[in-house]
Amino acid sequence: MLKVTPILCRAGQMDNYAYLLQDMQTGISAVLDPSEVAPVVAECEKQQIKPQFIFNTHHHFDHVEGNLALKQKYGAKVVVGAADFYRINGADIAVEDGDIFKLGNSEAQIIRADGHTIGHILWYFAKDKLLFTGDVLFNLSIGGLFEGTPEQMWTSLCKIKKLPDDVLFYPGHEYTLYGLGHLYGPAAEVYAAKAHERLQKGLPVAPITLGEEKVVNPYLACRDLNEFYQLMGS
Ligand code: ZN
Ligand code: FE
Numbered sequence: 001m002l003k004v005t006p007i008l009c010r011a012g013q014m015d016n017y018a019y020l021l022q023d024m025q026t027g028i029s030a031v032l033d034p035s036e037v038a039p040v041v042a043e044c045e046k047q048q049i050k051p052q053f054i055f056n057t058h059h060h061f062d063h064v065e066g067n068l069a070l071k072q073k074y075g076a077k078v079v080v081g082a083a084d085f086y087r088i089n090g091a092d093i094a095v096e097d098g099d100i101f102k103l104g105n106s107e108a109q110i111i112r113a114d115g116h117t118i119g120h121i122l123w124y125f126a127k128d129k130l131l132f133t134g135d136v137l138f139n140l141s142i143g144g145l146f147e148g149t150p151e152q153m154w155t156s157l158c159k160i161k162k163l164p165d166d167v168l169f170y171p172g173h174e175y176t177l178y179g180l181g182h183l184y185g186p187a188a189e190v191y192a193a194k195a196h197e198r199l200q201k202g203l204p205v206a207p208i209t210l211g212e213e214k215v216v217n218p219y220l221a222c223r224d225l226n227e228f229y230q231l232m233g234s
Contacts, residue, residue: 019033132170
């Protein structure tokens with residue numbers, strides 16, 4: 001079993017989420033996308049955890065800036081997508097599409113997901129039914145196309161669409177309010193009520209099931225590339 005603790009970083013600015021992951025059987029742990037040092041260290045100290053690994057989804061500074069300091073503090077190994085190996089500070093281990101990376105007795109499957117960047121990866125814990133989507137998929141929206149094409153992004157979204165509906169997803173940013181601004185219809189109201197309730201308590205909107213997201217998120221709800229083009233163009 002994997003325990004997940006979201007850690008809000010760059011609060012009120014970019015609203016990134018780092019995630020502290022702990023395999024409960026072995027105590028082996030990792031920090032995914034340490035955007036900042038201080039909030040991550042605070043959470044590690046609160047839980048008395050010294051992470052053995054740092055996982056990154058992609059090379060953008062707001063996902064990797066804590067790498068070097070945390071690597072130094074905890075002796076953690078930095079695990080990154082192979083295409084990002086030479087452009088992420090402190091990278092130790094490269095993983096590729098289809099690889100399984102073991103965190104204690106938990107297992108992450110690496111899914112390559114180009115579009116936001118080339119070489120972006122998703123961390124999918126199939127048995128635990130958890131998916132970390134970085135800047136590919138947010139609540140109700142998707143990441144901008146910094147390096148990839150709409151076709152590449154669509155291919156990546158289709159990989160997510162194929163995953164089971166009961167998988168919970170954890171995005172790289174708290175952008176739900178932005179997404180809600182573009183939504184209409186009854187399903188959107190249910191989602192909005194849940195989102196506002198969680199945000200008012202100071203909690204992340206994540207995790208939401210992929211089943212719900214596939215229906216409500218307008219980008220995931222596209223049926224084919226043509227619909228996706230139209231949405232991207234609008
Ligand atoms: Zn990014
Ligand atoms: Fe980002």
